[in-house]
Each structure stands twice: as structure tokens, then as C-alpha cells.
Amino acid sequence: MARNPHKKAKYDEDDNDDAPRPQWRRRLVTAVLALAALGLGFLIPYTVYLNHEVSERFGQLQWQIPTRVYARPLVLEPGLALDAATLKTELDAAAYHEGDGLAPGTYRRDGSRWKVSSRGFNDVDGAVPARRLELTLASGRVSRLHEVGVDGETGKATRRARLDPARIATLYGQKQEERRLVRIRDVPELLVTGLQAVEDRDFAHHHGIDVGGMLRAAWVNLRSGRARQGASTLTQQLARSGLLGIGREQTFTRKGKEILYALLIEARYEKGTILEAYLNQVYLGQRGAQAVHGVAAGAEFWFGRDLKSLSTEQIALLVGIVKGPSAYDPRRHPQSALQRRNFVLGEMHETGLIDDTEYKRALDAPLGISDSPGSLSANRFPAYVDLIRRQLARDYPADALSGAGLSVMSGMSPSAQAYAEAAVTRTLKSLDNERRPPLEAGLVLTDVHNGDVVALVGSREFTAHGFNRAIEAQRPVGSLIKPFVNLLALAQPGRWSLASWVDDSPVTVTLGRGKTWSPGNSDGRSHGSVRLIDALAHSYNQATVRIGMDVAPERIAALLKTLAGIEAEPNPALILGSLDQSPYAMAQAYQFLASGGEIQPLHAVRGVLDAGGKALNRYDEAPAPAQEGDAIAARLITIALQRAVSGGTGRRLVADGLGHLSPAGKTGTSNDGRDSWFAGWTGDHLAVVWVGNDQNKATGLYGATGAMRVWSNIFLNLPTATLTVGNEGLDWQWVVGSNSTDAGCPEARRFAFVAGYAPEYASCTLPEPEPEERDEGRRSWRDWFGFGRDRDEEQASSQPSPQETPAQ
Numbered sequence: 001m002a003r004n005p006h007k008k009a010k011y012d013e014d015d016n017d018d019a020p021r022p023q024w025r026r027r028l029v030t031a032v033l034a035l036a037a038l039g040l041g042f043l044i045p046y047t048v049y050l051n052h053e054v055s056e057r058f059g060q061l062q063w064q065i066p067t068r069v070y071a072r073p074l075v076l077e078p079g080l081a082l083d084a085a086t087l088k089t090e091l092d093a094a095a096y097h098e099g100d101g102l103a104p105g106t107y108r109r110d111g112s113r114w115k116v117s118s119r120g121f122n123d124v125d126g127a128v129p130a131r132r133l134e135l136t137l138a139s140g141r142v143s144r145l146h147e148v149g150v151d152g153e154t155g156k157a158t159r160r161a162r163l164d165p166a167r168i169a170t171l172y173g174q175k176q177e178e179r180r181l182v183r184i185r186d187v188p189e190l191l192v193t194g195l196q197a198v199e200d201r202d203f204a205h206h207h208g209i210d211v212g213g214m215l216r217a218a219w220v221n222l223r224s225g226r227a228r229q230g231a232s233t234l235t236q237q238l239a240r241s242g243l244l245g246i247g248r249e250q251t252f253t254r255k256g257k258e259i260l261y262a263l264l265i266e267a268r269y270e271k272g273t274i275l276e277a278y279l280n281q282v283y284l285g286q287r288g289a290q291a292v293h294g295v296a297a298g299a300e301f302w303f304g305r306d307l308k309s310l311s312t313e314q315i316a317l318l319v320g321i322v323k324g325p326s327a328y329d330p331r332r333h334p335q336s337a338l339q340r341r342n343f344v345l346g347e348m349h350e351t352g353l354i355d356d357t358e359y360k361r362a363l364d365a366p367l368g369i370s371d372s373p374g375s376l377s378a379n380r381f382p383a384y385v386d387l388i389r390r391q392l393a394r395d396y397p398a399d400a401l402s403g404a405g406l407s408v409m410s411g412m413s414p415s416a417q418a419y420a421e422a423a424v425t426r427t428l429k430s431l432d433n434e435r436r437p438p439l440e441a442g443l444v445l446t447d448v449h450n451g452d453v454v455a456l457v458g459s460r461e462f463t464a465h466g467f468n469r470a471i472e473a474q475r476p477v478g479s480l481i482k483p484f485v486n487l488l489a490l491a492q493p494g495r496w497s498l499a500s501w502v503d504d505s506p507v508t509v510t511l512g513r514g515k516t517w518s519p520g521n522s523d524g525r526s527h528g529s530v531r532l533i534d535a536l537a538h539s540y541n542q543a544t545v546r547i548g549m550d551v552a553p554e555r556i557a558a559l560l561k562t563l564a565g566i567e568a569e570p571n572p573a574l575i576l577g578s579l580d581q582s583p584y585a586m587a588q589a590y591q592f593l594a595s596g597g598e599i600q601p602l603h604a605v606r607g608v609l610d611a612g613g614k615a616l617n618r619y620d621e622a623p624a625p626a627q628e629g630d631a632i633a634a635r636l637i638t639i640a641l642q643r644a645v646s647g648g649t650g651r652r653l654v655a656d657g658l659g660h661l662s663p664a665g666k667t668g669t670s671n672d673g674r675d676s677w678f679a680g681w682t683g684d685h686l687a688v689v690w691v692g693n694d695q696n697k698a699t700g701l702y703g704a705t706g707a708m709r710v711w712s713n714i715f716l717n718l719p720t721a722t723l724t725v726g727n728e729g730l731d732w733q734w735v736v737g738s739n740s741t742d743a744g745c746p747e748a749r750r751f752a753f754v755a756g757y758a759p760e761y762a763s764c765t766l767p768e769p770e771p772e773e774r775d776e777g778r779r780s781w782r783d784w785f786g787f788g789r790d791r792d793e794e795q796a797s798s799q800p801s802p803q804e805t806p807a808q
Contacts, residue, residue, distance in 0.1 A: 065179055065405030065611065069169035069385060071412040072452060072606065073123060073162040076135055080142040081684060081719035086415045087114065087137070093166035093414035095304050102152055104130050105306050112137050115148060119306060121164040122613030124409050124606050124620060128162050140719055166414050169379045169388075170290075171401050178287075180296040181611075184276040187295060188308060190353060191315045192275065197351045198319055198344050200234040203275070207266045209233060209259055235262040238278045284318070285325045292325075302330065304370035312354060313362040316344040317369075330369045337367060382465045383458030384412055387584075387604045390471070395617055396608075405611040410604055411452030411620075416685075416718055420445055420455040421462050423713035428460050428691070431709070436700060437693040441710060442469030444587040444602075445687045451591060451600035451623065454685070456584075467694075471584045475675045475692060478577040479539045479703070480586055480668030483593060483637050484559055485575055486536050486544075488551040490636045491629065493754035496547075498533040498636055499735050504543040509572045517572055519545055522669070533640045533751070537648030539667065541576055548575030563599070564588035577668060586679060587688040593641075593664075594681035596726075597626035597634035632729040632754055638664045639725055639752055641680075649704055650680065656712045662723045665711070667703025674698055676706030683721030687711050731755045736764060 074090045076082075091107055099106030101115025108115045113136050120130040132148035147155035170178065184192065196203045202210055210233050232240075239261035265274060283291060284298035292301045295318060299307040302321070303314050310318070320340035321328050330337035342363055349359040379385050388410060392401065401408070424441045431439055445455035458468035467473075489496040504527040509517040519541050521527070527540060535543035548556065549572065557570040560579075566589065568579050584602070591600050606620040626634070641664035644650050649667045653659070665680025676691040676699065691706040692699060699706065733740040734748040738759055741748055745764030753759075 065181065067171040067401050067404050067406040067408060068167050069171065069388060069408045069410055070165040071168050071410060071414050072454070073121070073128070073165045074413075075160065075162050076133065076142060076145055077160045078142055078145050081140060081721050082137060082142050083140050083719050084109075084112075084137055085717075086719050089415040089418055090163070090166075090413075091116070093418075094164060095166070095300070095306075097305065100152070101134075102132060102148070102150070103309060105309055115152070116163065117148075118161070119164045122407065122609055123162065124609070124615050124618050126615075127613065128164070131161055133158070133161055165409070168381055168410065168412055168414070169385045171385075171404075171408075178290050178297045178301070179280065179293040180300070181280050181294070182276075182296045182307065184272055184279065186308070187279055188310060188315060190312065190348070191295060191307075191310070191319065192279075193351075193353050194315060194319050194344065194348050195279075195322070196234070197347045197353060199237070199322060201351075203234050204271060206233060207263065209236065209262055232258075233262065234278050235265055235274055238262075238274065238281060239265065241278075241281050241283065282322055283325060284321055285329070302369050311362075311365070311368060312348075312358055313341065313345070313365040314368050316348065316362065317341040317367060320344045330367045334367060341367065379465075380463065381412070381417065381456075383462060383468045383470055384410070384417070384453075384456045384604065386458070386468050387453065387456055387471060391603060391605050391619070392608070406616070407609040407613070409606045409609065411447065411450075411454055411606055412456075412604070413454040416445055417455040419714050419717045420457050420687075422717075423710050424457050424460055424462070427710045427713050431691075431701070431706065437695055437697040439691055439699065439706075440469060440694055441707075442471075442473050442583040442690045443687065443710065444470050444583050445685060445714070446587055446591060446594075446602060448591070448594040448681055448684060448686050450620065451595075451602050452606070452620075453602055453604045456604070469583070469690065471582055473582050473690065473692075474580040475582075475690060476577060476670035477579050477581050477586060478668035478670045478675065478677060479541075479544075480666055480677045480679055481556070481560075481574070481577040481579060482536060482539060482544050483641060483666055484563075484589065485548045485551065485556055486532065486640065487593075487633050487637050488555050488559060489532070489547050490754075491633045492551075493757040496532065497751065497753050497757065497759075498531065498640055499738075499749075499751040499753070499759070500532045501529045501738070502532050502535050502543040503546055504528060504530050504535060504540045507542045507545050509545065509549065511572070519576060531749075531751075533643055534648075536637075536640045537644040539644075539649050545572070545575055548572070560589060563592045577670070583688045583690045586677070587686065590679045590681070590686055590688060592630075593634050593637055594686040595623070595626070595634075596638075597630035597632075598623045599626075628729060635725050635728075635730060636752060636754075638723070641666055642723070642725070645680070650678070650708060652704060652708065653680075653712055656716065658712060658715055660722065661715065661720065663715070664723060665708070667708060669702045672698040673700050673702060676701040676708075677703050678707035678711045680708075680711050681723065682715065683723045685715075685718065685720050687714055727752075729755050731758045733758045735759065736762075 071093065096105055096107050096116070099108060101108035102117050104117050104119045106117050113134060115132070115134050117132045118130050121128050132150075134146045134148050134154050135142050136144040144157070145159070145161065146157050149155050200210075236258050240258050280294040280296075282295065282298075283293055284295070285292040285301050287301070292298055296307045298318055298321070299305055299310055299314075302318065303310060305314070317330060317337060317340075320337070320343065321330075323340065327333065328337045328340045345354070345359060345362050348354045349356070354362070388408060389401070392408070420443055424443060428439045428441060439460070441457060441460055443455070443457040444453060446452060447454050456470050458470045459466065490498070504521070506518065506520070506526060511517055521541050522539075526542060530540065530543055532547070535547070553572055553574050554570040556574055557568040560566040560568050564585050566579070566581060566585055568574055571578070588602050591602060592598065600623045603619045607618040608616045610616050642662055645653050645663050645665050646659070650665045653663060653665065661682045663680050663682050665678060668677030668679070669675065674692055674696055677689065679686070679688045681687070689707040689710045691701060691710060730752045731754070732750055732752050734743045734745065735741065735751050736745050736748050739762035740759050741762055741764045743750075748764065
């Protein structure tokens with residue numbers, strides 16, 4: 001059969017048309033496969049790299065946690081000096097709130113009765129459990145302390161309880177990030193479920209991304225012409241939050257990286273682990289340079305509360321802020337924040353997380369934020385934190401504290417610090433005038449029982465960073481040195497006592513090279529023969545020089561070195577305070593007297609805890625008991641300086657209403673009134689205060705008219721114990737002239753003597769003897785500084801330049 005030519009032609013035409021197609025297809029397939037291979041060749045290693053990043057950065061869950069500095073816990077016990085104003089100051093500082101007194105972190109006051117529910121915390125000696133307490137205040141003291149049951153009923157009496165301390169500073173690392181890590185089991189269930197209801201309802205079921213949500217968001221954004229809706233899961237939000245370093249720029253590359261990270265995270269980790277990481281990483285606000293991350297820090301920042309104590313409406317607001325901490329900032333944009341909170345409450349209600357009653361109640365509730373950001377300030381007390389850093393420098397290098405997640409437990413008392421700051425502000429303001437240069441102050445306040453520094457002020461602008469006058473100011477101490485001169489004399493009870501007669505007539509000391517030194521009294525008068533106790537109480541220079549030359553300047557310098565590490569030139573001018581020292585150094589020296597003769601190193605830090613609450617270092621070990629001789633000498637000086645307050649240079653304290661405390665104190669003034677000092681103590685506290693000016697100009701102030709005014713203003717408010725001096729090792733006798741006598745004798749005075757060294761008894765019918773001539777050959781009482789050696793040899797050592805110091 002002949003073939004159809006048209007068909008042949010058609011076939012040939014078709015053949016001619018199709019001839020190049022196999023080659024084109026091969027090229028297309030080859031290109032597609034090459035691109036796929038290239039993509040897989042890049043994607044697979046890149047995915048492996050990202051998987052390694054997830055393992056290293058997410059798997060270890062290593063955040064830079066700031067080191068937090070805490071005040072000392074308030075120790076409650078019957079008999080503690082405490083009033084209502086001070087207790088409230090302490091509770092407010094520790095972020096307690098008025099409430100039922102049963103929920104942790106709340107208190108309730110009913111007249112003199114207070115119910116306080118503490119929060120558990122870690123202290124230097126281990127974990128301290130939460131407790132419900134009832135205390136009663138009466139006459140400025142804790143009169144009763146009881147446990148409280150869960151029903152609010154008063155239970156059994158307790159002897160001692162500690163309240164969790166206030167945070168006073170935060171030491172950040174390279175990143176100014178505030179964060180407090182929590183376990184998911186410690187987060188309120190409503191916060192966990194509410195977050196998912198609003199941000200990612202399918203969180204429990206998806207594998208890192210929500211494809212349907214992404215498509216819906218893309219359609220909405222395409223129709224509107226701009227980004228109006230997102231579809232990021234909680235896992236994607238965690239990936240881009242900064243934890244994995246993706247960045248926040250809006251690019252396809254970033255979005256692709258975010259998706260890959262989310263898929264890898266979901267493939268490697270359980271949902272609970274992912275959610276816990278999110279709760280600790282989520283960004284919730286900003287205060288200056290400090291970024292607030294995590295729900296625990298967010299609760300403190302916005303509400304000043306512990307996470308567990310948040311109400312439903314506060315949880316809803318916290319969840320709402322997640323979408324935009326700036327746009328929904330409740331302090332700057334309260335209306336927007338309220339609308340967002342109510343939207344979240346609606347989502348919680350719709351999903352059955354809260355019932356109708358709670359929903360309606362929460363809608364009507366205020367935002368509930370604190371007036372100011374919670375205790376997240378980097379450093380509210382720069383002078384005190386400066387002291388902390390200095391004391392930790394031996395064990396922790398400069399950068400080892402910041403961002404290390406440690407807890408530094410300090411000795412600061414928030415109430416004492418507040419009273420000290422207020423006293424400086426009030427006093428210096430009252431002393432300011434046009435004729436006087438600008439005044440400054442430095443102040444150290446300690447606990448006489450353990451050496452804790454409970455308050456420290458380095459400037460009248462106490463929140464300003466800079467020169468810390470409490471530690472760094474080196475100023476002439478003047479008569480603040482005189483108690484230590486007398487201490488050395490009284491350590492020789494066979495030769496000196498509080499009743500010893502001292503010549504307060506003009507005195508000239510030969511210095512060598514033809515030079516002499518003739519100091520006078522600040523009042524320009526001589527007072528003849530005076531008792532040692534009166535010479536110290538009235539700060540007579542001429543009498544003190546005679547005592548000081550008797551005990552020898554070398555021993556005065558050695559004593560200062562022993563008590564406070566002070567290096568001093570052993571010349572006669574040292575006797576009247578020719579010595580530049582800081583308030584902190586003088587507080588260390590006076591701590592020996594205030595503690596009853598104990599060598600107590602001052603410390604601002606009680607201990608350092610690791611991130612788990614375990615003690616790494618402790619600095620609060622109890623000091624060794626005072627040696628018998630030290631204790632007796634310290635008691636005698638305390639008695640003399642109580643006399644200085646009751647009838648000497650510090651007598652204005654009695655007029656101020658502080659006589660009931662029976663304080664001991666000593667004023668000090670440098671030449672021309674450039675420096676005003678006061679050191680004084682009660683049964684609980686020692687405070688050393690300096691007032692002067694940075695230009696070293698005359699102020700016209702004495703110790704009693706400057707620094708003592710600050711001291712008085714502190715102790716008019718600070719609860720503290722009356723100073724009582726024990727009689728151990730002392731023998732009190734009535735004295736007339738240089739003899740013991742009967743109490744009823746005319747002009748008889750009662751003095752304390754070292755037991756066994758009271759003067760001989762003489763009937764008051766005998767004529768009063770003249771001031772005794774001391775037996776130069778008599779020797780006794782070997783103490784710290786070897787008083788058994790020849791006294792003339794002890795005096796002949798130095799050749800200082802003359803200096804005269806006012807007696808105040």
C-alpha cells in the first residue's frame with residue numbers, strides 16, 4: 001500500500017519540530033539537578049552548622065546573669081530595738097506590700113501588732129524557709145514574736161526569725177540585662193497557659209513553625225500592602241530573641257534562619273524545655289541601659305512583686321507586654337496597656353482559663369503596676385558598693401563579679417542607711433551659708449556586735465558616683481586620737497587611772513635641733529591640776545600632751561597600727577592628732593572601743609553565694625573574745641567618753657534628747673576648723689562622721705557644731721540599745737583627792753578603777769591631800785606594748801615638727 005504523502009509530510013514536519021527537544025530537556029533537567037545539588041550542598045552543611053549552634057548556645061542555656069547585692073536580713077527577736085517607722089522602711093526596701101500578711105511578701109499592721117509573711121531565701125549559712133510571723137512593738141522594741149498558722153491564727157512563740165533582704169545593687173556584665181532565672185514549675189500556671197493562648201495556641205502540637213498561620217499572615221499582609229499580622233510561634237520568637245544571635249532585621253535571610261533554628265530546636269528539645277527558655281529570655285522592658293528579660297524580672301520591674309504573687313490582671317498585662325514592651329509600656333502608655341491587657345483577659349476567658357466571675361473582676365481592676373520600676377537599679381548606693389568591691393578585690397578580680405550570677409550578701413541595713421543619708425542632707429543644709437565653703441561629709445555606721453558596716457555615706461550627693469569620702473578622704477583627725485592616748489595610759493593601772501591628777505598648765509616639748517613645741521588649749525586657758533577623766537571629757541590639749549609623752553608616741557603609733565592598720569609617724573604631734581585618716585579607718589580604730597575591746601575587722605560583705613545559693617566565701621566569722629586587759633581598758637575609756645557626752649564636749653547630745661542612750665563619744669577638730677569630726681557609739685551602733693570641704697578651707701566648725709550634729713540626727717531616729725558598761729574587772733570607789741573614802745564625804749566623786757588598783761582608803765575627816773606625785777619607779781601590767789621597759793627609754797625616740805591642734 002502506498003503511503004499517504006501528506007501524512008508523511010506531516011510526520012516529517014513533526015519530526016523536524018521535535019528534534020531539538022530532547023537536548024533542551026536534558027539541559028533543563030541538568031540545570032535543575034545542579035541547582036538542587038548546589039542547594040543541598042549548601043543547605044546540609046549549613047543546617048549541620050546551625051544544629052551545632054543550637055547545641056552550644058541553646059543546649060547549655062547559658063545566660064549572662066547579673067550579680068545581685070543584698071542588704072542584711074532583718075533579724076527579729078524579742079528585745080530588739082525597733083519602731084514602726086523603721087520596720088516599715090525595712091519592709092518597703094525588701095519589696096513587701098500591704099496585704100493579708102499571709103501571702104509571701106505581704107504584711108498587715110493592726111496598731112502595734114504586725115503580721116509579716118516572709119519569702120524563703122538563701123543566706124550565708126544556708127537556706128532560710130519562708131515564715132508567717134506576728135510581732136508586737138512596744139516602747140521602741142519587739143516585745144513579742146510568734147508564728148502564724150495558715151489560717152492566720154497566732155501560734156507558738158519563737159525566739160528568732162529572719163526576713164528576706166532587700167536588693168540594694170546589681171552588678172551587670174557586658175550586657176546590661178536584668179534577668180532572674182526560674183524553673184517552669186515555679187511559674188504560675190495561668191501565666192504559662194495564658195501566654196500560649198495569646199501567642200501560640202498550637203504550641204503543643206506544631207514542630208516549630210505554623211505553616212497555616214504563616215500562609216494566613218502572608219495573605220493578610222499581601223492584601224493590606226504592609227505587614228499587619230505575624231505568625232511566629234513561641235519557638236521562632238525564642239530563636240530571634242537574641243539568644244541565638246539571629247538579629248532583628250526584616251530580611252528573607254533572617255526569616256529563613258529563624259525557621260531553621262525553630263525546626264532544629266523543636267527536633268532536639270522537649271516542649272517544656274523550650275517554654276522554660278522562652279520564659280527566661282523574653283524581652284519585657286527597658287530602664288535606661290538595662291534590658292529586662294524573663295517573666296521573673298518582668299514581674300519585679302513592672303509590679304515590684306515576686307512572680308508567684310501576681311494577680312490575674314497582672315499576669316494578663318505581663319503577657320500583653322510581650323507583643324511590644326515599648327508600645328504597651330503601662331507607665332508611658334497606660335491606655336494602650338489597659339486595652340492590651342483586656343484583650344489578653346478576653347483570650348483567657350474564651351479558652352476557659354478563667355471563669356466569668358474572675359474575668360469581670362479582672363476587667364475592672366487597675367493595671368496594678370508599681371509607682372517606679374522594681375529594685376532593678378544598677379547601683380542605688382555607689383559609696384557602699386564601692387566598699388563592697390574593695391573588700392572583695394582580694395578574692396574576686398575586677399571583672400569576676402559583674403554578670404557572674406552571684407549573690408553578694410552585705411551587712412547594710414536599709415533603715416540605717418536611710419537615716420544616715422537623711423541626717424547628712426538635713427544637717428549640711430542647716431549649716432550652709434555664704435561665709436562658709438561648700439560642705440561635704442563622710443560617714444561610717446557599724447554594728448558594734450559583729451563589725452558589719454550597716455551604712456556608709458561618701459558624699460552629700462549620696463547617689464552620685466565619684467570620690468568616696470568615707471573611704472578615700474584623708475583628713476587630719478585632731479582630738480579623735482586622744483582616747484587612744486589615754487587607753488595606753490589606763491593600760492598601766494599601777495600608774496594611771498580615771499582619777500589620776502594631770503597637770504594642764506603650759507607645756508613645752510623639746511624636739512631637737514633647738515626646736516620646741518608648746519601646744520595650747522583651744523579655749524586659750526590652762527586649767528591647773530585636773531582628773532584624767534576630765535582632761536579627756538573636755539579635750540584639754542596640755543594635759544593630753546603630758547599623758548602622751550608619758551606613754552610615748554611610739555606606742556601610740558603601734559596601737560593604731562594594731563587596731564586599724566594605720567601607719568603614723570611616732571612624733572609628739574601625733575598625740576594631738578597630727579595624722580591624716582579617713583572616716584573608715586577611724587571607725588575601724590573606734591570599733592575596738594565600741595565592741596568592748598574586741599579586734600573586729602569591719603566588713604561590708606557577709607558572704608558570697610553562687611547561682612545555686614551555695615556559699616563560696618564567708619566574711620562574717622565571729623571575732624575572738626576580747627582579752628581581759630583589753631576589755632578592762634576599753635571599759636574605762638567608754639566611761640570617760642560617756643562623761644564627755646554627759647558633761648564635756650559632747651554635752652549637746654543630752655540637750656538633743658539622747659541622754660537616755662548614755663552614749664560615749666569624742667569630738668575632733670583640725671587646725672582652723674577645717675575638719676569637724678565626731679565618733680560615738682551606743683549599745684548597738686558606732687558612727688564616725690567627718691564634715692569639711694574638698695578645698696581644705698576653714699569652715700568655722702568644731703566637732704560639736706558640725707559632725708556631732710550629723711551623728712545626733714542619725715540617732716534621733718535609729719532604734720538602738722542604751723550603752724551599758726559592765727563592771728567585770730572594775731572596782732568603783734568614792735574618791736576625795738588621791739584617796740578612796742566614804743560616799744558621804746564632801747566633794748567625793750565616784751571613779752572606776754582596775755580591780756586591785758584602787759587608791760588607799762582615808763577617812764573624810766582627814767585633810768584632803770594634794771595631787772599625788774606619781775612614783776616614777778613603779779612598774780606593772782605588761783600588756784600588748786611591753787610596758788615593763790624603762791619609761792625614759794620609751795619616750796626618747798622621735799623629733800617631729802611642731803603642730804598645734806584645737807582641743808575640740
